[in-house]
Amino acid sequence: MLTRGEHRAARGGGVAAILLIGLALLAPIWVLVAQGTGAGLGSGQGAYLMRITRFTLLQAGLSTLLSLGLAIPLTRALARRPAFAGRRWLISLFAVPLGLPPLVAALGLLEVWGRNGLANAGLSVLGLETPFSIYGLSGILLAHVFFNMPLATRLILPGLERLPPEYWKTAANLGMGGMSLFRLVEWPAMRRSAGAAAGLIFMLCATSFTLVLVLGGGPAATTLEVAIYQALRFDFDPGRAVLLSAIQIGLTLAVMLALRLISLPAEAGDTRGGSPSRPDAGRGWRALPDITLIALSGAFVAAPLVAVVTSGLAADLGRLLSSAQFWRATATSLGIGLAAAILSVSLAGLMVRARHSAGARPGSPALGLLSGMTGAASSLTLLVPPVVLGAGWFLMLGGGSGQLIAPLAVIVLINALMSLPFVIRVIEPAHQSAMERNGRLALSLGITGIDRIRQIDIPAMLAPVSTGFVFAVALSLGDLGAVALFGSDRILTLPWLLYQKLGSYRTADAAGLALLLGATTMTLMVVADRFGAGTFTRARKDLP
Structure with missing residues (x-):
């Protein structure tokens, strides 16, 4: 309960937060619209836009199908084997990609699946002369499956594990097995969460930036977000960037509206172990397919992580840690992360308090509007991807060349907005x-x-405010999308420095930086999860 003065202050703070978020989102969009008023489709431009859009949808669709196609049988295998040694560690391992910076994961995937990686070394031993290429569509799909197959598994598994033991007894009495058991018992239990996971994965892949930037391999494998970055960073073609941004926003809006029709399960990620009385839980050699699938899936997720650690430890960490460039990038990243976290937590606190105050008088249309706007404002930050926001601000600042404070402020603002929905979902219940x-x-x-x-x-x-704060810092530290357009010798962050090392083929230095960046962000994520007793993991999966 609040006093009248506290209600007025809470509602005023909520209005101020909404206005700031609205300005931060609408100003760059307005600039994009104004710049795009005279931007028409030049010769070949229509075909180019169609090709980029088609590839964006193609890679997102294929990534979703592959992620779910592997996650569903893996989920069934895990549900059939509730008590094998290391099961708890495997479920925890599947949570690691949720907090891993995409750039660090890309380096680990290159170490395993690149031309000189472990996978191609194994293929050469088998006498296969044509190596697997991680660049292009194949690499993008591989990276997206690495991130999203564990996510889908953790989303779907609780539904199977909540099935009552009586279901399995009845299935055993009826002699069910194989496809009958899947069609009549398992699929109804996982259908809802599988559909929600499919929509979420599709949106994540359709708005993927860093992985496509690193692994895309050229114009033939470019998504909308990467094309926006290239149009401004390399070609400085505002008209093309505006058209691409409009398509990206429309695509994201369509996906988000579709996701609203599919509700995610209330409990996602925490598993108790399945029923030991399943009729299809064979023993001995009949357990071999499940054991093989679980082992291969664990190795698929663990191998890039181990590769990052191994190659990072092999790098000259002493030289990196003594480098002035490294410490300047670290200071810039920490400064941006702390400022973004302070802004994100402050906005979240104002909006949460305003919504609570507005809910005290449910019959008031004005307060109902305020409550709805505070809820919509955080979701709108997911509608406009960081690269699109950055494109608008980039044009507003005239490219940002020669400037320092304004681009840094924009990067802080974008990072704060991107972490805001997660922070709100951590703070509001508490x-x-x-x-x-x-x-x-x-x-x-x-x-x-x-x-x-x-x-x-x-x-x-x-505790929840600390969780949201640490989580926002970790997200900002690992982000490349916000800094991609403004990164320079003057604005140097750890992800941007790592990307520069990769681009100049200084893989040893890149490996050392990836280890340091990955270890820092994962430590922060673990701290955030411990502070909030798992609220970070649930908040990450509850979006959008």
Whole structure:
């Protein structure tokens, strides 16, 4: 419960947050629209846009099919084997790609699947002369499956494990097995979460930037976001960038609207182990297919991670750590991350408090509008990808050449907006619980205003706020999309420095940087998850 003054302050803060978010989103979009007013389809431009859009949808669709096509049999195998040694570690391993910077993962995949990687070395031993190429469509699909197959597995598995033991007893009495068991028992249990996972994976792949930038391999394998980056960074063709941005926003909006029709399961990621009385849980040699599939899937996810650690330790870490360039990039990344986290947590706090205040009078149309706008504002940040936002600000700042403060402020703003939906989903449940638990007590003690925030609300919300803050820092540290357009010798972050090392074929230095960056971000993610008792993992999967 809040006093009248606290209600006014909460609602005013919510309006201010909405206005800031609206300005941050609408200003670059307005610039893109203004720049694109005279941008027509030149000779061959229509065919180019169609080809880029078609490839974006193609790679997203194929990535989704492959990720689910592998996740469903793997999920069934894990549900049939609830007690094998290392199962808990495997489920934890599948959570690692959720927090791993894409650039670090790309380097690990190159170490395993690149021309001189382990996979091609094995193929040459078998006498196959044509090596596997990780560049182009094949590499993009491989990278997307690495990230999304574990995600789909963790989304689908709880549905199977929640099936009552009576289902399996009935299936055993009826002699069900094979496809009958899958069609009549398992698929109905996983259909809802599998559909939600498919939509989420499709959106993630359709808006993928870093993986396509590193592994795309040329114009034939370019998505909309990478094409926007290339149009501004290399060609400085604002008209083409505007058209590509419009298509990207339209595509993202269509996918998000489709996802709204599919609700994600309430519980995702936490597994208890399946029923031991399944009729299809064979023993001995009949367990071999499940064991093989589980082992291969674990190796597929673990190999790039091990490769990053191994190659990183083999690099000259001492030289890297003594490099002034490394520490300048680290200082810039930390500065951006801390500023973005402060802004993101502040906006989230204002919006959560405003929504709580607006909900105190459910019959008021104005407050209902405020509540709806605070909910929509955070989701709108997912509608405009970082590269599109950056494109608008890039044009607004005239390319940002020779500037320092303004591009840094834009990068901070974009990173804050990108982490805002996750931070809100971490903070809001805890805020609601704190208000219900402490609201009447605070009023009865006469503790209001700033005193209440300082003495009651902040201590009660310290853990979730810390979780959201650390999570926002980690997201910003590993992000390349926001800095891609503005990165330069003056604005040097760790992901940008790592990308430069990869581009100049200094793979040893890139491996060392990837290890340091990956270890830092994963440590922050673990800390965030421990602070919030798993809320980060659930928030990551609950979007959009």
